[in-house]
Amino acid sequence: MEEKLLMEVVPGLEGIPAAESAISYIDGEAGILEYRGITVETLAEKSDFLEVAWLLIFGHLPAKDELERWRNDITFHTRLKLKILRMMEYLPENGHPMHYLQAVTSAMGMYYPARDTLDAESRYWSAVRLIAKMPTIVAACERLKHGDAPIQPRNDLSFAANFYYMLFECEPTKLVEKIMDAMLTLHADHTMNASTFSARVVGSTLADPYTIVSSAIGTLSGPLHGGANEEVVHMIEEIGSKENVRPYIERKLEKKEKIMGIGHRVYRTRDPRGEVLKGFIRELAEHNAIDRNTLEISRELEAVVKEKLEAKQLHPNVDFYSGIVFKAIGIPTELFTPIFAMGRVAGWLAHWMEQLKTNRIYRPTQKYTGLRARLYIPVAER
Numbered sequence: 104m105e106e107k108l109l110m111e112v113v114p115g116l117e118g119i120p121a122a123e124s125a126i127s128y129i130d131g132e133a134g135i136l137e138y139r140g141i142t143v144e145t146l147a148e149k150s151d152f153l154e155v156a157w158l159l160i161f162g163h164l165p166a167k168d169e170l171e172r173w174r175n176d177i178t179f180h181t182r183l184k185l186k187i188l189r190m191m192e193y194l195p196e197n198g199h200p201m202h203y204l205q206a207v208t209s210a211m212g213m214y215y216p217a218r219d220t221l222d223a224e225s226r227y228w229s230a231v232r233l234i235a236k237m238p239t240i241v242a243a244c245e246r247l248k249h250g251d252a253p254i255q256p257r258n259d260l261s262f263a264a265n266f267y268y269m270l271f272e273c274e275p276t277k278l279v280e281k282i283m284d285a286m287l288t289l290h291a292d293h294t295m296n297a298s299t300f301s302a303r304v305v306g307s308t309l310a311d312p313y314t315i316v317s318s319a320i321g322t323l324s325g326p327l328h329g330g331a332n333e334e335v336v337h338m339i340e341e342i343g344s345k346e347n348v349r350p351y352i353e354r355k356l357e358k359k360e361k362i363m364g365i366g367h368r369v370y371r372t373r374d375p376r377g378e379v380l381k382g383f384i385r386e387l388a389e390h391n392a393i394d395r396n397t398l399e400i401s402r403e404l405e406a407v408v409k410e411k412l413e414a415k416q417l418h419p420n421v422d423f424y425s426g427i428v429f430k431a432i433g434i435p436t437e438l439f440t441p442i443f444a445m446g447r448v449a450g451w452l453a454h455w456m457e458q459l460k461t462n463r464i465y466r467p468t469q470k471y472t473g474l475r476a477r478l479y480i481p482v483a484e485r
């Protein structure tokens with residue numbers, strides 16, 4: 104019986120624990136997400152992304168001197184080597200930024216050899232470099248796409264403000280800086296998902312961290328993982344005005360089509376990350392920093408979805424609100440998923456290091472359904 108159960112194939116390994124982990128925790132019914140036991144709402148409000156990254160990776164809130172060194176080390180490793188920038192210049196201008204990010208993080212493994220994954224110092228510096236340089240890569244890629252020269256990082260700005268500066272050559276307002284930072288925090292980890300699993304599988308082979316992160320980026324690039332927030336922006340643009348919301352939703356439901364940014368496999372009552380972002384939309388509206396039409400459409404969408412889908416436990420998710428927030432602060436849609444990766448790299452690194460503590464290379468099995476013992480027929484006789 105036990106053997107039969109073990110040979111049962113569960114599509115997508117849904118519900119099968121792939122590892123023991125003490126990094127993040129979700130209670131889908133209560134709408135809770137915690138990193139190392141602290142709710143994301145608290146961290147988004149009181150902490151910042153770099154401190155959260157430390158918390159995820161090392162398991163505790165950093166002491167003052169640890170945090171100072173961490174911030175300093177990351178701040179002073181944000182620049183890209185000239186050769187890496189040159190390499191980026193040779194990549195196609197219309198390439199997707201996720202491809203750039205994957206290619207460049209992989210190439211970093213040649214510039215910063217870190218094959219001794221059992222050495223704590225080497226792991227520390229790889230984590231610093233990956234977290235520090237991913238925003239610089241994403242911003243450079245956006246600049247190059249428009250034929251502009253990449254902008255050098257500024258060490259006097261916060262991590263989030265520096266990213267914004269490298270994109271737009273101007274500093275963000277305090278509110279936009281806070282939003283950018285919280286966006287990274289809210290995406291930093293989310294228990295066992297496809298890209299995290301991928302990071303753990305590659306990590307279990309003792310591959311170097313640049314290979315691990317580039318493979319996780321590749322996994323995240325698929326539309327079933329990252330990307331629903333881009334669709335939310337397209338949906339709002341397609342709807343066009345508040346009056347069109349109800350007929351749009353009714354049409355979708357009639358045709359049994361999904362409404363983007365609505366529903367979640369795990370969160371059945373509320374998505375805590377979405378709630379934080381909803382608060383930012385309110386603040387943006389108070390500062391007149393969000394386009395009226397977008398605001399009206401999104402509020403009407405929330406109302407109609409509540410009326411029609413709440414009974415099915417379907418609510419707006421993080422992608423619904425992040426799409427609206429990103430649109431409001433002028434982030435190009437193609438960068439939504441790369442920004443997700445800039446935050447999630449903290450989780451991937453944390454899972455890699457956790458994996459190494461009790462490592463056993465992943466080697467699942469399969470249920471063979473093919474033919475056996477076939478005769479080989481020479482090509483002339485086929």
Ligand SMILES: CC(C)(COP(=O)(O)OP(=O)(O)OC[C@H]1O[C@@H](n2cnc3c(N)ncnc32)[C@H](O)[C@@H]1OP(=O)(O)O)[C@@H](O)C(=O)NCCC(=O)NCCS
Pocket residue numbers: 331359360361362363364365366367368369415417420421422423
């Ligand atoms: C996230 C998602 C895959 C979760 O799916 P799930 O929990 O497995 O839910 P199911 O696909 O089994 O759907 C359950 C029911 O809700 C409906 N439903 C789920 N999401 C819906 C949506 N976004 N719009 C309309 N109906 C939806 C389904 O049609 C189904 O209805 P039925 O019972 O009448 O057949 C799904 O909600 C979805 O595709 N949402 C839109 C994409 C999105 O925003 N993704 C980002 C998630 S962070």
